Amino acid sequence: MNWITNYVRPKISSLLATREVPENLWIKCPETGEMVFHKDLEANQWVVPSSGFHMRIRARDRLKAFFDDGAFETIELPKVAVDPLKFRDSKRYVERLKEYKAKAEMDDAVLAARGSLEGVPVMAIVQDFAFMGGSLGMAAGEAIIKGFETAIAERRPVVLFAASGGARMQEGILSLMQLPRTTVAVEMLKEAGLPYMVVLTNPTAGGVSASYAMLGDVHIAEPGAVIGFAGARVIEQTIREKLPEGFQRAEYLMAHGMVDMVVHRHELRSTIANLLKLLTRQPAEALEEEAIAAEPVEAMGAEPAEAPESQAAG
Structure with missing residues (x-):
């Protein structure tokens, strides 16, 4: 009886049980x-x-794919006040934050990490849409500013991957204050003479697109990414006109001068690395040597060669 109860019955139950996928x-x-x-x-x-x-790709997956050998080191980010406005909608903001922290396995929507890209030291700042739509709050703003400050101190160019629906409504004016603060951080980086590159991913909208996401030296967009301030439906209702096909898509913005290039995700590493090497003048010596070697003899101080008779006569 024990053998049937302890062995046969569990085996039959396991065979008949519905497996969860x-x-x-x-x-x-x-x-x-x-x-x-x-x-x-x-x-x-x-x-x-x-x-x-x-x-959409998670922040850590993005960093692993971006840096050489997938190796990077996240920087320590400042702590900020949690729920300073004591906000509550359908649930308390504190409870909502706890849920997203557990689900996304992040403290907030932004990660900043140092690493190398084809040998070039880089600071990468990544927004994760999985954390409250990548919304910009105080913690995210502080993370971005800390990333810029660390890049300036370590003389690293910054590559920022934007993915956000805009400012975080649960933090009100404190969220909107991050727009000028991050803009100042961008200006500090430029004053230090360091490159700043922005990769616009799907979606990049709201206050983020009206601040640091549109202040880069070079703007790269992933194919099909939605980029803009207000949503297409809101714009149509405001102007009472039908918008063009593909409006606010990366390809449309590139055609109208808002984006420098649209680059497939598989080609981002090599494209950004080449741009950073040019902006930091790393290959300048090699290019100069090639140019000197390719110069004609007369340009090096020798007497110019005589022109053919047909040309001299003409």
Whole structure:
């Protein structure tokens, strides 16, 4: 009886039991509706292989894909007051923060990390849309400013990956104050003579697009990213006109001069590395040597060669 109870019955129950399938085992492409195995998507930097649709990517995954050998060191970020306005909507702001911290495994929406990109020392600042839509609050603002200050102290260029719906409403005016504060940090970096590059990802909107996200030396956008201040529907209702096809998409903004280039996620590393090397003048000596070697003899001080008779006559 014990053998049947302890062995046979559990075996039968396990065979008949419904196995739970993880919700994120297969992910649907928003563009084509194709189901993609999450491991394949992760291995492809969260870009759908068939359609090329760029899914949102977590901050740490972004840093691993960006830095050499996936090695980076996050910097310690300042602590800020939690829920200074004692805000409450459907639930208390403190409770909402706890939920997102547990879910996103981050203290707030921004990570700042130092590392190298093809040998170039870089400070990367990444917004994570998974944490309250990447909204900009006091903690996120302090993280961005700390990243800039550390970059200035260590003489590193800054690459910022923007992904945000805008300012965080639960912090009111304290959130909006981060817009001028981060703008000042950008100006400090430029005064130090260090490059600042911005990668605009899907989406970059609200106050973020009206401050530090549009103050870079070079603006790169991922394909299909939505970039703008107000939403398309709000604009249409305000101006009472139909907006053009693809309005606020990365490709539309590049065609109208708001973005310098649209770059596939797989090519971001090499593109940014080449730009940083040019902006920091790292290859200048090598380029100068190549230019000298390629100069014609007469440019080096020798007598110019005589022109052919046909040219001299003319």
